[in-house]
Amino acid sequence: MLIHKYLTSFGKYLILMGRSFARPERMRMFMKQYVKEMSGLGVDSIGIVLLISFFIGAVICIQMKLNIQSPWMPRWVSGYTTREILLLEFSSSIMCLILAGKVGSNIASEIGTMRVTQQIDALEIMGVNSASYLILPKMMGLITIMPFLVIFSSATGILGAYATAYVGQVLSPDDLTAGLQHSFNPWFMWMSIIKSLFFAFIISSVSSYHGYTVEGGSVEVGKASTNAVVTSSVLILCSDVFLTQLLS
Amino acid sequence: MIEIKNLCKSFGDKVVLKDISTVFDSGKTNLIIGQSGSGKTVLMKNLVGLLTPTSGEVLYDGRDFVTMSKKEKVMMRREMGMIFQSAALFDSLPVLENVMFPLDMFSNMNYRERVRRAQECLDRVNLVDAEKKFPDEISGGMQKRVAIARAIALNPKYLFCDEPNSGLDPKTSLVIDDLLHGITEEFDITTIINTHDMNSVMGIGENIIFIYQGEKEWQGQSADIMGSTNKKLTDFIFASDLLKKMKESEMKEMKEMKEKKKG
Numbered sequence: 001m002l003i004h005k006y007l008t009s010f011g012k013y014l015i016l017m018g019r020s021f022a023r024p025e026r027m028r029m030f031m032k033q034y035v036k037e038m039s040g041l042g043v044d045s046i047g048i049v050l051l052i053s054f055f056i057g058a059v060i061c062i063q064m065k066l067n068i069q070s071p072w073m074p075r076w077v078s079g080y081t082t083r084e085i086l087l088l089e090f091s092s093s094i095m096c097l098i099l100a101g102k103v104g105s106n107i108a109s110e111i112g113t114m115r116v117t118q119q120i121d122a123l124e125i126m127g128v129n130s131a132s133y134l135i136l137p138k139m140m141g142l143i144t145i146m147p148f149l150v151i152f153s154s155a156t157g158i159l160g161a162y163a164t165a166y167v168g169q170v171l172s173p174d175d176l177t178a179g180l181q182h183s184f185n186p187w188f189m190w191m192s193i194i195k196s197l198f199f200a201f202i203i204s205s206v207s208s209y210h211g212y213t214v215e216g217g218s219v220e221v222g223k224a225s226t227n228a229v230v231t232s233s234v235l236i237l238c239s240d241v242f243l244t245q246l247l248s
Numbered sequence: 249m250i251e252i253k254n255l256c257k258s259f260g261d262k263v264v265l266k267d268i269s270t271v272f273d274s275g276k277t278n279l280i281i282g283q284s285g286s287g288k289t290v291l292m293k294n295l296v297g298l299l300t301p302t303s304g305e306v307l308y309d310g311r312d313f314v315t316m317s318k319k320e321k322v323m324m325r326r327e328m329g330m331i332f333q334s335a336a337l338f339d340s341l342p343v344l345e346n347v348m349f350p351l352d353m354f355s356n357m358n359y360r361e362r363v364r365r366a367q368e369c370l371d372r373v374n375l376v377d378a379e380k381k382f383p384d385e386i387s388g389g390m391q392k393r394v395a396i397a398r399a400i401a402l403n404p405k406y407l408f409c410d411e412p413n414s415g416l417d418p419k420t421s422l423v424i425d426d427l428l429h430g431i432t433e434e435f436d437i438t439t440i441i442n443t444h445d446m447n448s449v450m451g452i453g454e455n456i457i458f459i460y461q462g463e464k465e466w467q468g469q470s471a472d473i474m475g476s477t478n479k480k481l482t483d484f485i486f487a488s489d490l491l492k493k494m495k496e497s498e499m500k501e502m503k504e505m506k507e508k509k510k511g
Binding site for chain 1 (some may be wrong): 275296297298321322323324325327329330332333334337338339349350352353354408442
Protein backbone atom coordinates (compact mmCIF):
# COMPACT_ATOMS: atom_id res chain seq x y z
CA MET A 1 0.00 0.00 0.00
CA LEU A 2 2.78 2.38 0.97
CA ILE A 3 4.72 1.49 -2.19
CA HIS A 4 1.58 2.15 -4.26
CA LYS A 5 1.22 5.55 -2.59
CA TYR A 6 4.85 6.48 -3.28
CA LEU A 7 4.64 5.28 -6.88
CA THR A 8 1.45 7.27 -7.44
CA SER A 9 3.12 10.39 -6.02
CA PHE A 10 6.18 9.79 -8.17
CA GLY A 11 3.99 9.41 -11.26
CA LYS A 12 2.17 12.66 -10.45
CA TYR A 13 5.52 14.36 -9.88
CA LEU A 14 6.77 13.22 -13.31
CA ILE A 15 3.57 14.44 -15.00
CA LEU A 16 3.93 17.80 -13.26
CA MET A 17 7.56 18.04 -14.36
CA GLY A 18 6.46 17.22 -17.92
CA ARG A 19 4.01 20.13 -17.79
CA SER A 20 6.55 22.41 -16.12
CA PHE A 21 9.19 21.90 -18.80
CA ALA A 22 6.79 22.97 -21.56
CA ARG A 23 7.90 25.92 -23.67
CA PRO A 24 6.88 29.16 -21.92
CA GLU A 25 3.91 30.90 -23.56
CA ARG A 26 5.59 34.29 -23.43
CA MET A 27 9.37 34.45 -23.13
CA ARG A 28 9.10 38.02 -21.81
CA MET A 29 6.93 36.86 -18.90
CA PHE A 30 9.21 33.87 -18.26
CA MET A 31 12.30 36.08 -18.08
CA LYS A 32 10.52 38.47 -15.72
CA GLN A 33 9.59 35.58 -13.41
CA TYR A 34 13.05 34.01 -13.77
CA VAL A 35 14.85 37.15 -12.61
CA LYS A 36 12.32 37.61 -9.80
CA GLU A 37 12.86 34.03 -8.60
CA MET A 38 16.65 34.32 -8.77
CA SER A 39 16.35 37.33 -6.53
CA GLY A 40 13.70 35.89 -4.22
CA LEU A 41 15.11 32.40 -3.82
CA GLY A 42 18.82 32.99 -4.35
CA VAL A 43 19.89 36.53 -3.57
CA ASP A 44 17.67 36.67 -0.49
CA SER A 45 19.39 33.52 0.80
CA ILE A 46 22.90 34.96 0.59
CA GLY A 47 22.71 36.39 4.12
CA ILE A 48 21.87 33.12 5.83
CA VAL A 49 24.41 31.22 3.69
CA LEU A 50 27.21 33.63 4.61
CA LEU A 51 26.31 33.66 8.29
CA ILE A 52 26.08 29.88 8.67
CA SER A 53 29.14 29.20 6.50
CA PHE A 54 31.29 31.64 8.51
CA PHE A 55 30.49 30.03 11.84
CA ILE A 56 30.60 26.45 10.57
CA GLY A 57 33.98 27.16 8.93
CA ALA A 58 35.24 28.48 12.26
CA VAL A 59 33.83 25.54 14.22
CA ILE A 60 35.24 22.93 11.82
CA CYS A 61 38.68 24.53 12.12
CA ILE A 62 38.55 24.53 15.93
CA GLN A 63 37.31 20.93 16.07
CA MET A 64 40.01 19.75 13.67
CA LYS A 65 42.71 21.52 15.66
CA LEU A 66 41.49 20.18 19.02
CA ASN A 67 40.51 16.64 18.03
CA ILE A 68 42.52 15.63 14.96
CA GLN A 69 45.81 17.53 15.35
CA SER A 70 48.54 15.61 17.19
CA PRO A 71 52.32 15.92 17.47
CA TRP A 72 52.64 13.05 15.04
CA MET A 73 50.83 14.94 12.29
CA PRO A 74 51.99 17.85 10.16
CA ARG A 75 50.76 21.25 11.42
CA TRP A 76 48.88 21.97 8.23
CA VAL A 77 46.46 19.07 8.83
CA SER A 78 43.76 21.24 10.48
CA GLY A 79 43.66 23.66 7.53
CA TYR A 80 43.70 20.79 5.05
CA THR A 81 40.77 18.88 6.64
CA THR A 82 38.80 22.10 7.12
CA ARG A 83 39.10 22.85 3.42
CA GLU A 84 38.16 19.34 2.37
CA ILE A 85 35.08 19.24 4.62
CA LEU A 86 33.94 22.66 3.46
CA LEU A 87 34.47 21.95 -0.22
CA LEU A 88 33.30 18.35 -0.38
CA GLU A 89 30.33 18.30 1.92
CA PHE A 90 29.40 21.44 3.78
CA SER A 91 29.17 24.02 0.98
CA SER A 92 27.21 21.73 -1.28
CA SER A 93 25.24 19.14 0.69
CA ILE A 94 24.79 20.64 4.16
CA MET A 95 24.24 24.13 2.79
CA CYS A 96 21.57 22.71 0.44
CA LEU A 97 19.93 20.95 3.38
CA ILE A 98 19.72 24.31 5.11
CA LEU A 99 18.34 25.90 1.93
CA ALA A 100 15.80 23.08 1.62
CA GLY A 101 14.37 24.42 4.86
CA LYS A 102 14.36 28.06 3.83
CA VAL A 103 13.70 27.95 0.10
CA GLY A 104 11.69 24.69 0.04
CA SER A 105 9.13 25.83 2.59
CA ASN A 106 8.94 29.21 0.85
CA ILE A 107 8.16 27.61 -2.53
CA ALA A 108 5.67 25.07 -1.16
CA SER A 109 3.75 27.61 0.90
CA GLU A 110 3.70 30.20 -1.91
CA ILE A 111 2.37 27.78 -4.55
CA GLY A 112 0.12 26.04 -2.01
CA THR A 113 -1.47 29.35 -1.02
CA MET A 114 -1.99 30.17 -4.69
CA ARG A 115 -3.72 26.79 -5.07
CA VAL A 116 -6.11 27.19 -2.12
CA THR A 117 -6.97 30.80 -3.03
CA GLN A 118 -7.83 29.68 -6.59
CA GLN A 119 -5.06 31.78 -8.18
CA ILE A 120 -3.83 28.67 -10.02
CA ASP A 121 -7.38 27.99 -11.23
CA ALA A 122 -7.51 31.60 -12.46
CA LEU A 123 -4.31 31.01 -14.47
CA GLU A 124 -5.74 27.81 -15.96
CA ILE A 125 -9.00 29.54 -16.94
CA MET A 126 -6.99 32.17 -18.79
CA GLY A 127 -5.38 29.38 -20.79
CA VAL A 128 -2.00 29.71 -19.06
CA ASN A 129 0.02 26.56 -18.35
CA SER A 130 0.19 27.26 -14.62
CA ALA A 131 2.85 24.61 -13.96
CA SER A 132 5.21 26.05 -16.53
CA TYR A 133 4.48 29.66 -15.52
CA LEU A 134 4.97 29.08 -11.79
CA ILE A 135 7.43 26.19 -11.46
CA LEU A 136 9.89 26.49 -14.36
CA PRO A 137 11.19 29.96 -13.37
CA LYS A 138 11.66 28.76 -9.79
CA MET A 139 13.67 25.71 -10.88
CA MET A 140 15.76 27.64 -13.39
CA GLY A 141 16.26 30.54 -10.96
CA LEU A 142 17.50 28.33 -8.12
CA ILE A 143 19.68 26.19 -10.41
CA THR A 144 21.29 29.36 -11.80
CA ILE A 145 21.99 30.96 -8.45
CA MET A 146 23.03 27.84 -6.52
CA PRO A 147 26.66 27.61 -7.81
CA PHE A 148 27.22 31.19 -6.65
CA LEU A 149 25.86 30.32 -3.20
CA VAL A 150 28.24 27.33 -3.07
CA ILE A 151 31.22 29.51 -3.96
CA PHE A 152 30.20 32.18 -1.43
CA SER A 153 29.71 29.49 1.19
CA SER A 154 33.16 27.95 0.64
CA ALA A 155 34.85 31.35 0.67
CA THR A 156 33.04 32.48 3.83
CA GLY A 157 33.74 29.16 5.55
CA ILE A 158 37.45 29.68 4.91
CA LEU A 159 37.13 33.24 6.25
CA GLY A 160 35.56 31.73 9.39
CA ALA A 161 38.55 29.40 9.69
CA TYR A 162 40.91 32.38 9.37
CA ALA A 163 38.92 34.15 12.08
CA THR A 164 39.82 31.33 14.51
CA ALA A 165 43.43 31.74 13.53
CA TYR A 166 43.65 35.54 13.72
CA VAL A 167 41.08 36.32 16.43
CA GLY A 168 40.85 33.07 18.40
CA GLN A 169 44.52 32.15 17.83
CA VAL A 170 43.59 28.47 17.81
CA LEU A 171 46.25 27.82 15.19
CA SER A 172 48.72 29.98 13.33
CA PRO A 173 47.54 31.65 10.11
CA ASP A 174 50.60 30.27 8.32
CA ASP A 175 49.71 26.69 9.26
CA LEU A 176 46.13 27.28 8.17
CA THR A 177 47.24 28.77 4.82
CA ALA A 178 49.62 25.86 4.27
CA GLY A 179 46.80 23.39 4.98
CA LEU A 180 44.33 25.19 2.73
CA GLN A 181 46.82 25.11 -0.15
CA HIS A 182 48.07 21.57 0.41
CA SER A 183 47.31 19.13 -2.44
CA PHE A 184 44.46 21.29 -3.69
CA ASN A 185 42.38 19.47 -6.30
CA PRO A 186 40.28 21.97 -8.34
CA TRP A 187 37.92 19.13 -9.33
CA PHE A 188 36.55 19.16 -5.75
CA MET A 189 35.24 22.67 -6.39
CA TRP A 190 33.54 21.50 -9.57
CA MET A 191 32.20 18.46 -7.75
CA SER A 192 30.66 20.71 -5.17
CA ILE A 193 29.05 22.86 -7.85
CA ILE A 194 27.73 19.88 -9.83
CA LYS A 195 26.20 18.36 -6.70
CA SER A 196 24.58 21.65 -5.80
CA LEU A 197 22.92 21.85 -9.23
CA PHE A 198 21.23 18.50 -8.60
CA PHE A 199 20.22 19.57 -5.13
CA ALA A 200 18.82 22.86 -6.44
CA PHE A 201 16.64 20.88 -8.84
CA ILE A 202 15.48 18.58 -6.05
CA ILE A 203 14.62 21.46 -3.69
CA SER A 204 12.73 23.50 -6.28
CA SER A 205 10.89 20.68 -8.05
CA VAL A 206 9.91 18.65 -4.98
CA SER A 207 8.74 21.73 -3.07
CA SER A 208 6.79 22.95 -6.10
CA TYR A 209 5.14 19.53 -6.39
CA HIS A 210 4.06 19.58 -2.75
CA GLY A 211 2.71 23.12 -3.08
CA TYR A 212 0.99 22.54 -6.41
CA THR A 213 -0.87 19.43 -5.26
CA VAL A 214 -2.29 20.93 -2.06
CA GLU A 215 -5.98 20.24 -1.52
CA GLY A 216 -7.87 21.96 1.27
CA GLY A 217 -6.98 25.03 3.28
CA SER A 218 -4.28 26.64 5.36
CA VAL A 219 -3.64 23.52 7.46
CA GLU A 220 -2.85 21.55 4.30
CA VAL A 221 -0.56 24.34 3.09
CA GLY A 222 1.37 24.02 6.36
CA LYS A 223 1.57 20.24 5.95
CA ALA A 224 2.71 20.61 2.34
CA SER A 225 5.42 23.00 3.46
CA THR A 226 6.67 20.51 6.07
CA ASN A 227 6.48 17.60 3.62
CA ALA A 228 8.42 19.62 1.05
CA VAL A 229 11.29 20.21 3.49
CA VAL A 230 11.35 16.61 4.75
CA THR A 231 11.16 15.04 1.26
CA SER A 232 13.75 17.41 -0.20
CA SER A 233 16.14 16.76 2.71
CA VAL A 234 15.82 12.98 2.44
CA LEU A 235 16.29 13.09 -1.33
CA ILE A 236 19.32 15.37 -0.99
CA LEU A 237 20.94 12.97 1.48
CA CYS A 238 20.19 9.90 -0.65
CA SER A 239 21.35 11.46 -3.90
CA ASP A 240 24.46 12.80 -2.13
CA VAL A 241 25.62 9.22 -1.62
CA PHE A 242 25.21 8.36 -5.29
CA LEU A 243 26.64 11.65 -6.57
CA THR A 244 29.68 11.42 -4.31
CA GLN A 245 30.32 7.88 -5.52
CA LEU A 246 29.78 8.89 -9.14
CA LEU A 247 31.90 12.06 -9.09
CA SER A 248 34.80 10.92 -6.89
CA MET B 249 -24.27 29.51 -27.31
CA ILE B 250 -23.42 27.17 -24.45
CA GLU B 251 -25.33 23.95 -24.16
CA ILE B 252 -24.87 21.07 -21.76
CA LYS B 253 -26.23 17.63 -22.52
CA ASN B 254 -26.76 14.86 -19.96
CA LEU B 255 -23.96 16.11 -17.76
CA CYS B 256 -23.06 13.85 -14.82
CA LYS B 257 -20.27 14.27 -12.34
CA SER B 258 -19.27 11.91 -9.56
CA PHE B 259 -16.45 11.92 -7.05
CA GLY B 260 -15.90 8.25 -6.29
CA ASP B 261 -19.28 6.89 -5.19
CA LYS B 262 -20.70 10.34 -4.55
CA VAL B 263 -22.87 11.59 -7.42
CA VAL B 264 -22.83 15.40 -7.43
CA LEU B 265 -24.46 16.23 -10.78
CA LYS B 266 -27.17 14.03 -12.24
CA ASP B 267 -28.01 14.16 -15.92
CA ILE B 268 -28.18 17.93 -16.35
CA SER B 269 -29.17 19.26 -19.76
CA THR B 270 -29.73 22.94 -20.45
CA VAL B 271 -29.00 25.84 -22.77
CA PHE B 272 -27.51 29.15 -21.65
CA ASP B 273 -28.83 32.11 -23.64
CA SER B 274 -26.23 33.98 -25.68
CA GLY B 275 -25.65 37.64 -24.77
CA LYS B 276 -27.73 37.32 -21.62
CA THR B 277 -27.24 37.02 -17.88
CA ASN B 278 -27.81 33.38 -17.01
CA LEU B 279 -28.10 32.50 -13.34
CA ILE B 280 -27.54 29.13 -11.73
CA ILE B 281 -29.24 29.15 -8.36
CA GLY B 282 -29.50 26.60 -5.59
CA GLN B 283 -28.65 25.90 -2.00
CA SER B 284 -25.06 25.56 -0.81
CA GLY B 285 -23.87 22.06 -1.69
CA SER B 286 -26.39 21.62 -4.49
CA GLY B 287 -23.62 21.34 -7.13
CA LYS B 288 -23.56 24.85 -8.62
CA THR B 289 -19.80 25.31 -8.33
CA VAL B 290 -19.12 21.78 -9.61
CA LEU B 291 -21.36 22.53 -12.61
CA MET B 292 -19.46 25.74 -13.33
CA LYS B 293 -16.09 24.00 -12.95
CA ASN B 294 -17.28 21.43 -15.50
CA LEU B 295 -18.33 24.23 -17.83
CA VAL B 296 -14.92 25.91 -17.77
CA GLY B 297 -12.93 22.67 -17.77
CA LEU B 298 -11.50 22.82 -14.26
CA LEU B 299 -13.25 19.47 -13.75
CA THR B 300 -13.96 16.78 -16.33
CA PRO B 301 -17.52 15.45 -16.42
CA THR B 302 -18.04 11.76 -15.67
CA SER B 303 -20.34 11.71 -18.71
CA GLY B 304 -22.16 14.18 -20.92
CA GLU B 305 -21.26 17.04 -23.22
CA VAL B 306 -20.43 20.72 -22.77
CA LEU B 307 -21.00 22.39 -26.13
CA TYR B 308 -19.64 25.81 -27.04
CA ASP B 309 -21.25 26.79 -30.34
CA GLY B 310 -21.76 23.10 -31.03
CA ARG B 311 -18.17 22.03 -30.23
CA ASP B 312 -17.74 19.67 -27.28
CA PHE B 313 -15.30 21.20 -24.80
CA VAL B 314 -14.78 17.86 -23.03
CA THR B 315 -13.37 16.09 -26.07
CA MET B 316 -11.35 19.04 -27.41
CA SER B 317 -7.57 18.66 -27.69
CA LYS B 318 -5.38 20.46 -25.17
CA LYS B 319 -4.49 23.13 -27.71
CA GLU B 320 -8.15 23.69 -28.62
CA LYS B 321 -9.03 23.97 -24.94
CA VAL B 322 -6.34 26.60 -24.42
CA MET B 323 -7.66 28.58 -27.39
CA MET B 324 -11.22 28.20 -26.11
CA ARG B 325 -10.24 29.41 -22.65
CA ARG B 326 -8.93 32.62 -24.12
CA GLU B 327 -12.55 33.41 -24.98
CA MET B 328 -13.55 32.93 -21.33
CA GLY B 329 -13.31 35.20 -18.34
CA MET B 330 -13.96 34.02 -14.83
CA ILE B 331 -14.62 35.72 -11.53
CA PHE B 332 -14.01 33.46 -8.57
CA GLN B 333 -15.77 33.51 -5.23
CA SER B 334 -12.54 34.69 -3.60
CA ALA B 335 -11.68 37.05 -6.53
CA ALA B 336 -8.41 35.04 -6.94
CA LEU B 337 -6.28 38.09 -7.68
CA PHE B 338 -2.52 37.52 -7.87
CA ASP B 339 -1.45 38.90 -4.52
CA SER B 340 2.13 39.55 -5.60
CA LEU B 341 0.98 41.99 -8.31
CA PRO B 342 -0.58 45.44 -7.94
CA VAL B 343 -4.09 46.02 -9.26
CA LEU B 344 -2.99 47.41 -12.65
CA GLU B 345 -0.64 44.47 -13.28
CA ASN B 346 -3.38 42.02 -12.29
CA VAL B 347 -5.61 43.48 -15.00
CA MET B 348 -2.69 43.62 -17.44
CA PHE B 349 -1.79 39.98 -16.82
CA PRO B 350 -3.97 38.37 -19.55
CA LEU B 351 -2.85 41.11 -21.95
CA ASP B 352 0.81 40.45 -21.09
CA MET B 353 0.30 36.76 -21.72
CA PHE B 354 -1.82 36.72 -24.84
CA SER B 355 -2.04 40.07 -26.61
CA ASN B 356 0.38 41.48 -29.15
CA MET B 357 -0.06 45.01 -27.82
CA ASN B 358 2.98 47.03 -26.81
CA TYR B 359 3.45 48.08 -23.18
CA ARG B 360 1.69 51.45 -23.54
CA GLU B 361 -1.30 49.88 -25.25
CA ARG B 362 -1.53 47.22 -22.57
CA VAL B 363 -1.46 49.81 -19.80
CA ARG B 364 -4.09 51.87 -21.61
CA ARG B 365 -6.37 48.85 -22.07
CA ALA B 366 -5.96 47.85 -18.41
CA GLN B 367 -6.79 51.42 -17.34
CA GLU B 368 -9.88 51.37 -19.57
CA CYS B 369 -11.05 48.18 -17.85
CA LEU B 370 -10.38 49.64 -14.42
CA ASP B 371 -12.22 52.78 -15.45
CA ARG B 372 -15.19 50.62 -16.49
CA VAL B 373 -15.38 49.25 -12.94
CA ASN B 374 -14.63 52.70 -11.40
CA LEU B 375 -11.29 51.71 -9.92
CA VAL B 376 -8.68 53.85 -11.67
CA ASP B 377 -7.51 55.32 -8.36
CA ALA B 378 -6.57 51.90 -6.98
CA GLU B 379 -4.27 50.81 -9.79
CA LYS B 380 -1.08 50.97 -7.72
CA LYS B 381 -2.51 49.19 -4.69
CA PHE B 382 -2.00 45.53 -3.92
CA PRO B 383 -5.02 43.20 -3.54
CA ASP B 384 -4.62 42.99 0.24
CA GLU B 385 -4.83 46.80 0.46
CA ILE B 386 -8.32 47.03 -1.05
CA SER B 387 -11.76 45.92 0.15
CA GLY B 388 -13.56 42.71 -0.86
CA GLY B 389 -15.92 44.62 -3.16
CA MET B 390 -13.00 46.37 -4.85
CA GLN B 391 -11.24 43.02 -5.28
CA LYS B 392 -14.32 41.66 -7.06
CA ARG B 393 -14.35 44.71 -9.32
CA VAL B 394 -10.66 44.21 -10.13
CA ALA B 395 -11.48 40.56 -10.92
CA ILE B 396 -14.22 41.77 -13.30
CA ALA B 397 -11.79 44.19 -14.95
CA ARG B 398 -9.24 41.38 -15.37
CA ALA B 399 -11.89 39.03 -16.75
CA ILE B 400 -12.99 41.50 -19.45
CA ALA B 401 -9.50 42.68 -20.42
CA LEU B 402 -9.32 40.35 -23.42
CA ASN B 403 -12.94 40.96 -24.51
CA PRO B 404 -14.17 37.46 -23.64
CA LYS B 405 -17.16 35.85 -25.31
CA TYR B 406 -18.18 34.06 -22.12
CA LEU B 407 -18.06 35.34 -18.56
CA PHE B 408 -18.37 32.95 -15.62
CA CYS B 409 -18.92 34.21 -12.09
CA ASP B 410 -18.87 31.93 -9.08
CA GLU B 411 -20.89 33.59 -6.32
CA PRO B 412 -19.64 37.10 -7.06
CA ASN B 413 -21.62 38.56 -4.16
CA SER B 414 -20.50 36.24 -1.42
CA GLY B 415 -19.13 38.08 1.58
CA LEU B 416 -20.32 41.47 0.34
CA ASP B 417 -22.84 43.83 1.90
CA PRO B 418 -26.18 44.28 0.07
CA LYS B 419 -25.23 47.68 -1.36
CA THR B 420 -21.91 46.48 -2.76
CA SER B 421 -23.66 43.35 -4.06
CA LEU B 422 -25.99 45.59 -6.07
CA VAL B 423 -23.01 47.48 -7.51
CA ILE B 424 -21.42 44.17 -8.59
CA ASP B 425 -24.73 42.92 -10.05
CA ASP B 426 -25.26 46.13 -12.01
CA LEU B 427 -21.70 45.98 -13.25
CA LEU B 428 -22.01 42.39 -14.45
CA HIS B 429 -25.35 43.03 -16.11
CA GLY B 430 -24.07 46.24 -17.72
CA ILE B 431 -20.97 44.53 -19.06
CA THR B 432 -23.04 41.63 -20.42
CA GLU B 433 -25.21 44.03 -22.41
CA GLU B 434 -22.42 46.39 -23.42
CA PHE B 435 -20.05 43.74 -24.78
CA ASP B 436 -22.71 41.17 -25.78
CA ILE B 437 -21.14 38.54 -23.51
CA THR B 438 -22.82 35.31 -22.45
CA THR B 439 -22.64 35.57 -18.69
CA ILE B 440 -23.22 32.67 -16.31
CA ILE B 441 -23.48 33.49 -12.62
CA ASN B 442 -23.67 31.07 -9.70
CA THR B 443 -25.57 32.61 -6.86
CA HIS B 444 -27.97 32.08 -4.00
CA ASP B 445 -28.59 35.79 -3.59
CA MET B 446 -32.27 36.47 -4.33
CA ASN B 447 -31.56 40.16 -5.01
CA SER B 448 -29.39 39.08 -7.93
CA VAL B 449 -32.03 36.64 -9.12
CA MET B 450 -34.74 39.29 -9.20
CA GLY B 451 -32.46 42.12 -10.31
CA ILE B 452 -30.37 40.77 -13.16
CA GLY B 453 -31.50 37.20 -13.87
CA GLU B 454 -32.68 36.73 -17.44
CA ASN B 455 -32.42 32.97 -17.71
CA ILE B 456 -32.51 31.14 -14.39
CA ILE B 457 -31.63 27.52 -13.73
CA PHE B 458 -32.46 26.05 -10.34
CA ILE B 459 -30.30 23.14 -9.22
CA TYR B 460 -31.53 20.92 -6.40
CA GLN B 461 -29.32 18.13 -5.04
CA GLY B 462 -27.39 17.88 -8.30
CA GLU B 463 -30.42 17.87 -10.58
CA LYS B 464 -31.90 20.61 -12.74
CA GLU B 465 -35.21 21.25 -11.02
CA TRP B 466 -36.49 24.31 -12.82
CA GLN B 467 -35.54 26.71 -15.61
CA GLY B 468 -37.24 29.94 -16.56
CA GLN B 469 -37.15 33.71 -16.43
CA SER B 470 -37.10 35.94 -13.36
CA ALA B 471 -40.64 37.11 -14.15
CA ASP B 472 -41.88 33.52 -13.80
CA ILE B 473 -40.00 32.61 -10.68
CA MET B 474 -42.34 34.25 -8.13
CA GLY B 475 -45.35 32.52 -9.59
CA SER B 476 -43.72 29.12 -9.86
CA THR B 477 -45.55 26.21 -8.31
CA ASN B 478 -42.43 24.07 -8.01
CA LYS B 479 -42.34 23.25 -4.30
CA LYS B 480 -38.55 22.91 -4.08
CA LEU B 481 -38.03 26.22 -5.85
CA THR B 482 -40.54 28.10 -3.72
CA ASP B 483 -39.04 26.59 -0.56
CA PHE B 484 -35.65 27.89 -1.67
CA ILE B 485 -36.85 31.33 -2.74
CA PHE B 486 -39.11 31.99 0.22
CA ALA B 487 -36.69 30.66 2.81
CA SER B 488 -36.28 34.24 4.03
CA ASP B 489 -39.12 35.66 6.16
CA LEU B 490 -38.98 38.94 4.28
CA LEU B 491 -39.66 37.32 0.90
CA LYS B 492 -42.28 35.05 2.48
CA LYS B 493 -44.13 38.12 3.79
CA MET B 494 -43.76 39.85 0.42
CA LYS B 495 -45.25 36.83 -1.31
CA GLU B 496 -48.10 36.63 1.25
CA SER B 497 -48.94 40.33 0.83
CA GLU B 498 -48.78 39.94 -2.96
CA MET B 499 -51.20 37.00 -2.79
CA LYS B 500 -53.45 38.97 -0.45
CA GLU B 501 -53.50 41.92 -2.85
CA MET B 502 -54.30 39.64 -5.78
CA LYS B 503 -57.12 38.02 -3.78
CA GLU B 504 -58.56 41.41 -2.87
CA MET B 505 -58.39 42.55 -6.49
CA LYS B 506 -60.18 39.41 -7.63
CA GLU B 507 -62.89 39.89 -5.00
CA LYS B 508 -63.30 43.55 -6.05
CA LYS B 509 -63.70 42.49 -9.66
CA LYS B 510 -66.32 39.91 -8.67
CA GLY B 511 -68.12 42.47 -6.57
